Amino acid sequence: MPEYKEQDIIEGCRRNKRQHQEQLYTRYYNLFLKLCARYARDMHDAEQLMQDSFLKIFNHIHDYSGKGSFEGWMRRIVVNTCLDYLKSKYLKSAMQLYFPNEIGESATFKVANQALDRMAMKDILGIIQTLPPMSRAVFNLFVFEGYSHKEISVLMNISEGTSQWHVNNARKNLQQKIKASQLTETKVL
Amino acid sequence: MSNNEFDKLLLKKLREEEMEYKPESWERLSQLLPPEMPSIKADGNRKWLVLTSAAAVVAMSLAVFFFYKFVQNKPANDGKAALLAGQIIAPVKPAPTEEMVLHNTTEYTPQPARGGKTPSAAAHVTAYSLPTLATTRGSTANNLAASMNIAAMRQKEQSVNSNAMIKENTGNDIVATPAQPPVTDKPEQNQQLFAHEASNLPRVTYDNYLSQNKNAGQTSIGLGGGMSYGNMNAGYAIGVSARTKIAGDFFVDGTVAMLYNNNTSNTAVNNGPPLNDNSYKTAARPESFSQTVATPAISPIQKLYYVQFNPSVGYQIDPNIAVSVGGDFQQMLNKNEEIVLQSANQAKILPNFDIGLTTKSEFSITPNIQAGLIYREGLNNLIKNESIKYVNRRYIQVQFKYNLPLN
Numbered sequence: 014m015p016e017y018k019e020q021d022i023i024e025g026c027r028r029n030k031r032q033h034q035e036q037l038y039t040r041y042y043n044l045f046l047k048l049c050a051r052y053a054r055d056m057h058d059a060e061q062l063m064q065d066s067f068l069k070i071f072n073h074i075h076d077y078s079g080k081g082s083f084e085g086w087m088r089r090i091v092v093n094t095c096l097d098y099l100k101s102k103y104l105k106s107a108m109q110l111y112f113p114n115e116i117g118e119s120a121t122f123k124v125a126n127q128a129l130d131r132m133a134m135k136d137i138l139g140i141i142q143t144l145p146p147m148s149r150a151v152f153n154l155f156v157f158e159g160y161s162h163k164e165i166s167v168l169m170n171i172s173e174g175t176s177q178w179h180v181n182n183a184r185k186n187l188q189q190k191i192k193a194s195q196l197t198e199t200k201v202l
Numbered sequence: 203m204s205n206n207e208f209d210k211l212l213l214k215k216l217r218e219e220e221m222e223y224k225p226e227s228w229e230r231l232s233q234l235l236p237p238e239m240p241s242i243k244a245d246g247n248r249k250w251l252v253l254t255s256a257a258a259v260v261a262m263s264l265a266v267f268f269f270y271k272f273v274q275n276k277p278a279n280d281g282k283a284a285l286l287a288g289q290i291i292a293p294v295k296p297a298p299t300e301e302m303v304l305h306n307t308t309e310y311t312p313q314p315a316r317g318g319k320t321p322s323a324a325a326h327v328t329a330y331s332l333p334t335l336a337t338t339r340g341s342t343a344n345n346l347a348a349s350m351n352i353a354a355m356r357q358k359e360q361s362v363n364s365n366a367m368i369k370e371n372t373g374n375d376i377v378a379t380p381a382q383p384p385v386t387d388k389p390e391q392n393q394q395l396f397a398h399e400a401s402n403l404p405r406v407t408y409d410n411y412l413s414q415n416k417n418a419g420q421t422s423i424g425l426g427g428g429m430s431y432g433n434m435n436a437g438y439a440i441g442v443s444a445r446t447k448i449a450g451d452f453f454v455d456g457t458v459a460m461l462y463n464n465n466t467s468n469t470a471v472n473n474g475p476p477l478n479d480n481s482y483k484t485a486a487r488p489e490s491f492s493q494t495v496a497t498p499a500i501s502p503i504q505k506l507y508y509v510q511f512n513p514s515v516g517y518q519i520d521p522n523i524a525v526s527v528g529g530d531f532q533q534m535l536n537k538n539e540e541i542v543l544q545s546a547n548q549a550k551i552l553p554n555f556d557i558g559l560t561t562k563s564e565f566s567i568t569p570n571i572q573a574g575l576i577y578r579e580g581l582n583n584l585i586k587n588e589s590i591k592y593v594n595r596r597y598i599q600v601q602f603k604y605n606l607p608l609n
Contacts, residue, residue: 029235
């Protein structure tokens, strides 16, 4: 398959050209699957979210005005699809009134960072997926998408303070889990 | 963006590694996508753009040519114009003097002094021509009364009623006329004076007036606006038009307008399927998609703006009614590319450059205000490319126009 320029891919996708659509899919498969995996509960859900996102992108590509980054436009669709998924009825109950136990400050972040450095991406994603849905969403938006707490508060309909709380707790939770997984590995060895 | 070391390390780790690509994922997705559309030849669009531009230039050139040939070079005072001028300009004429009445002239020309060759014994008074009277009612009412009084006075003084004598006394100034009844004190008898003269002079009738009105205003510009109702084009238009007569009752008309279309019928399509629509069967968890959440990144196409050029050739059926037919060329302004509208079975293209045909009937409400009804049919499917399905922007437009005659 020839390598098309981004503008050619957009044009081809507007006309439902399979070659162009496939090239767009393969080009952004990795990026978007990882993005979805951070929001999803498991890899199966992540793949389904990615498929939904691509379907929306292909069906609405004529709405892309050409202003701004095309990747940014697609990324917003993917993030919104993931947020829709998290806001859905199925996970709503899990999101409400879920406050995990405060994690003690005793955890040594340095150890966690060293452990993280040695971990594989899939394992890291697996740990992220174990976070409570709301904390996972807020942490993803803040750390990976670069949203501010103010933007997150509007998007998720929570206060800025709650957004900060979710980020801190998600971080502590992750660090503790990473450290724990590292200890388990050491014991096994 | 987080400045936390842990967050930065997390980002770095997730960027470093890649996910394994699964070709079967694409296979599954491609089955859910709408069918491919045939490609449009780029040359085709360009060719039509050039052709339509050339047609527009030719139409404008013809309009300018005919404008100068039939309007600018036309003699200023032909028969009708002279007649019209004589009738319409008459109100500025001063009240007739005694000399004017006696010299039987409707033109105001300085007369010699009273001591000159003035027909002192003129007994016969020829009345004003009827057209003058008819068209200068305001000022001639007094003039007529004055002339009647003068004539009556003269008649009392001299009691002469002979054509021969008139001829003798007035010399060349008075043209010999058939025997006329004398002016008397009785108004009913005096009316015969005018009846005789009127029969030999051109009359201004309502038909004449309409005929003159029909030919008047060879070129005009108009400012107009309208509302469209159609399959997908409820909207508004505002524009400027220029019209000039080319031959007889035929005219050419060119309109440049801005169009706003509220593309309401496609809003649902462009909003995309709701997340709980089971027909797509792509939800990660079907039950999880029972709540429809708007996706801010996707904006529906609702408002389309066009600039329109509508050259046409028409025929003035009646002073108040005209019909015309012409091409219609519309360039979309707010989108650079052709818009593909998806639907369940097929996709259609909303052309960026839209070619159509218009038929128009116009009715003059007043000499300056016209109401028009336009029907537009899109021609893209016929002339651009047979294999592409274009959206036919078919609509009816109700239009009102204010005309400003240039001549």
